[in-house]
Amino acid sequence: LAGELRFRLTASRDPASFSSGVDMTNKREVPWCIPLPAIAGNQTFASVRHILTAVDATVPQQLMDLARKHYHKFLSGNLMGTRHLHAFGQPFDIPLDRGKITFAVVGKDRVAYARLKNISSFHTGRCPGDSEPLERHFPVSGTIICCFEPSSLPEHSGKRVVVLRVLRSLEWDPIRPNPTYTGPPIPPELYPQAGQLLMTFRYRKPRVWALDVDRSGWKRSNTAAPFAILFENALEYGSLA
Template structure:
């Protein structure tokens, strides 16, 4: 993978010829150094020159108006990562940082991370339709790592859902027990649930109750979806949400004690206000969704999304278990 660099204003831009993304076919010429570069252009080997990536970057935030260059020591191989025991939709492009250009050093390397600690990646959903990712599509198709049918299915799914699809920073879930972050003070928690050939956006509003935002409790926690352990759900396909870890929590000064039921408790289940208001004996009940219970039409989207977790149990068993 030969590189060249030239200046555009104050940004250093590099050009890369992408030969392969198949780990088994990597050669020393696929090794590239990205340290300190803000953007780099890319062209697929033996592909038309029009197939270029114009804005492949390390970290860019429009909200913060910042463009962070690749950190020092970013050298290694772009490659196609296949998640073990997971749906094909979880496959993605990553950058493996290695100590040398010898492909044998790949197994001793590590995947590049973003400033927030999450893996730097390009998801299959972005690669499918993003114009800048045309070289990736060309190489993946040529190497037989992805089929055109899969790309077409992703585009059709996105078109049917208003082009709503997961991005590079989205949280992707395909089995029970996978943690994902949530903010206590916001009314919306969103993740994506992936099956063997389907994708669902999973949104929970007011998970900790409206009073949390009114009282201005603040914090972050990790949640996970799991089969319900509650006695009343025995023998049923019911999903609950557990608070795996509290990363940060600031309780509002002077908050009423009767609002404490809305606050997350590490290791416990997530609770929501009981239907009918707080005048009931039990003002807070565990958040839950009965996959096979069709009484509440408002939870139909939840049932469809969470169903894939049960379907995936047989198709993609957790290697840890």
């Protein structure tokens, strides 16, 4: 189900140059792609389906039929804005001043959606003895390319916890202080650093941003549960994209 149609840029028309080419990327500097469920369910791609299943036979008809069952899920998840993931180490972009990002996590035979809120922000107020109203802050602007990893931190030992590794920032939208930020001074750790784990600010201290995919609570469901698929895929196919 994690199959995608991509464009590859090559040095010449010679098919032999395909292996040395690179995937075409979109404005967000991640590979441009059409997910397999979109190909399976959209009549516009009927000729592509025929090539994949009958001409090249790279996709079994049974798999294409399964992908078609997930087509409406992909539509409801906003195909253009959703980050489609299937493995740890798979890069995607995060605008640091955006409140919500939707992920479609694709497994062997299912697709689960997760909407994460305020990945790069923190709030002040409403702490014990704090009379200030709750206020959400986005201290940093820019867009970063990052990936999910299974946490190897000691405090997460024995748990299925995902963390975010910062890979780089976009040249056209670099990391910088948010000019509209009016909150308290922030520690330097909150500025994303290439190669480091993404940090957040909780309980008035810098902490590693992390999600426990198995955590349960009586008040609400675990929004991180869909990322359990990444652990399942790692066991089935290998750990990294």
